[in-house]
Amino acid sequence: MILEHAVLPVVPGREEEFEAAFSEARSIIASMPGFRGLALRRSLETPSHYLLLVEWDTLEDHTVGFRGSPDYQRWRALLHRFYEPFPEVEHYVDVPLSAGGRVEPWTTTP
Numbered sequence: 001m002i003l004e005h006a007v008l009p010v011v012p013g014r015e016e017e018f019e020a021a022f023s024e025a026r027s028i029i030a031s032m033p034g035f036r037g038l039a040l041r042r043s044l045e046t047p048s049h050y051l052l053l054v055e056w057d058t059l060e061d062h063t064v065g066f067r068g069s070p071d072y073q074r075w076r077a078l079l080h081r082f083y084e085p086f087p088e089v090e091h092y093v094d095v096p097l098s099a100g101g102r103v104e105p106w107t108t109t110p
Contacts, residue, residue: 002055
């Protein structure tokens with residue numbers, strides 16, 4: 001499992017418009033092969049910043065499958081106009097902990 005992490009710096013004053021567009025865009029990403037779930041959180045300290053966490057089966061499901069799909073153009077049209085500057089995206093993998101466990105800070109729903 002891969003965890004995509006992006007801090008989304010939305011232009012101040014456009015938060016409600018962004019959230020409405022994201023509600024529509026969510027169905028696009030949720031339909032992609034390899035998509036497992038997502039969480040969108042809004043910063044308390046900087047209300048125009050959002051944290052997007054997306055779980056994928058593989059890195060390629062995101063970087064090749066989603067970003068290379070025709071549906072990604074719809075995603076871009078809905079959301080990319082809100083960002084200033086454009087967000088940086090990183091991908092993470094689980095770190096094995098002693099005793100073979102891992103930390104589960106939340107659960108996701110498909």
